[in-house]
């Protein structure tokens with residue numbers, strides 16, 4: 439029978455009282471490792487577009503089935519997780535962990551995974567994988583799902599970022615929320631220096647994690663380094679897609695914050 443396990447653990451590994459913008463940013467930094475590795479893993483396979491092109495594709499079928507089973511073991515009890523396809527989330531078959539209520543109850547209605555799905559398959563994937571079709575669709579779909587989950591978690595973490603920013607200065611945010619001024623909200627929550635740092639750091643991570651490692655010494659130093667995923671592309675993926683989508687989630691969340 440379902441037993442509820444209580445804990446004060448919240449994103450960032452701290453307790454509710456200690457939740458801070460720094461601890462939230464720490465988590466985003468750790469998530470970069472998962473994202474960079476998932477992109478490197480996906481780049482082992484070519485595009486394999488027949489796996490995902492149709493609306494009734496193998497990849498969509500796979501993700502729907504996996505989401506159903508994951509819901510049954512409680513994945514979506516965690517406010518950090520947002521499903522791609524489940525309109526009604528099946529109950530967990532097992533006892534579930536009781537996550538502390540950090541976010542506003544309307545948080546679960548902020549879900550931009552449909553947009554992420556289109557962006558990922560139409561814009562991102564063709565950038566960082568080789569063109570072609572090797573027929574290896576099941577493994578490719580598993581790799582795509584790992585990327586989609588990592589990207590979705592990062593983007594929807596914007597809810598926690600927005601909550602902390604709101605709590606830190608409610609008087610700045612409240613007028614803009616009441617007048618539904620999305621431009622003003624976007625301005626309030628943007629820290630350009632932090633964004634620049636994120637882009638630089640993920641480029642460096644992609645260089646470090648994706649380099650060819652050789653054990654023979656005395657190699658030609660001038661030889662051009664080869665990377666599994668172009669580090670500059672990873673920085674672009676963050677700058678042109680992931681950061682803007684995270685900020686869109688922040689705005690969407692804030693617009694509901696006073697409901």
Ligand SMILES: C=C(O[C@@H]1C=C(C(=O)O)C=C[C@H]1O)C(=O)O
Pocket residue numbers: 463599627628629630632633636680681682684685
């Ligand atoms: C996530 C934050 O909010 C905004 C979005 C950022 C991002 O997605 O990396 C970085 C800085 C901010 O402009 C933050 O302040 O850390």
